[in-house]
Amino acid sequence: MTSLNQLMLDAAVKGDLKTVEQLVSQGADINFTDPWGNCAVFTAAWECNIELLNLCHRMGAELELEDNNPLCNAAYNGQYESVKWLVEHGANTAFSFRKTGENALHYTISKTSEISQRTGIVRLLIKSGTDVNKKTIKGESTLCFMRDAFLKGETPLHRAAAYGNEDIITLLLEAGANPAEKDANGDTPISWGSWHLRNSAVLRLLLYGDVPRIG
Incomplete structure (x- = not known):
């Protein structure tokens, strides 16, 4: 029954x-x-x-659930109005999963669909204080991708370098995301952008220190 x-x-x-x-x-x-x-x-x-x-x-x-956190999952699904509602009703924008270390920014910047919605979500989360330099936990499996995908100690900027648009990357940088931050393998966001064959406009945004200039 x-x-x-x-x-x-x-x-x-x-x-x-x-x-x-x-x-x-x-x-x-x-x-x-x-x-x-x-x-x-x-x-x-x-x-x-x-x-x-x-x-x-x-x-x-x-509103703050561990395994099925509504804020992170609404962000993952590109649902700007849901994220806005949750923030306005007191959802914890500093939340991150205990097992993976991922926060709502990581979840937002895991897909390339609904990119305008995702840009708005990133802007909203940053304004609400979500950590732009939060690192994931190396070696843990993630639900943000398909199968056999494991975290590399990456920040939201690492993911943005691979999947985000120029606006998302700029928003993160202006909020204090560190372009020189290394993941657990010693790779920076521009490394991720390079692997994913991002265009020169994206890669220029990620330059830091003595990394060779891009023509």
Whole structure:
């Protein structure tokens, strides 16, 4: 028999706010998380369902979750309005995963789709105090990429060098991201940009110290 909690979560996934509210009033837990890490507030943030976010918030949903953090995952999915809502409602913008060290900036700068949304998210996170020099934990697996992907002690600027646009890189640099910061393998952001065959405009932004100039 399907539990009240699971019925509530199923309704949240379908965007059926009336049923979510009804089931919570009958005793369902708005913070219920299924074995795969799904919960109502995560679904709302991922899908950019602001009405559902508002409902979850009124019913006491937790915003700082470890394994399925809504801020990081909304950022990963390029959902600017979700990120904005979460920041405005007190989500911890200094959050990073204990296992991986990744923060919301790392999650934002892991895909090249929705690039204008991601640029806006980076701007918003920086303004909210998210650490632009936070390093990941070397050797840990990450959910930000596909399979068999392991972290290298990189900062958000390392990822931006590989996947971000010029605006994202500029925003990070202006906020104090260090272009000379080395990952666990001794590589800097311009190394990452070089591996990913970024154009000269991007690479020029990442120059530091005595790195040879780019014509």
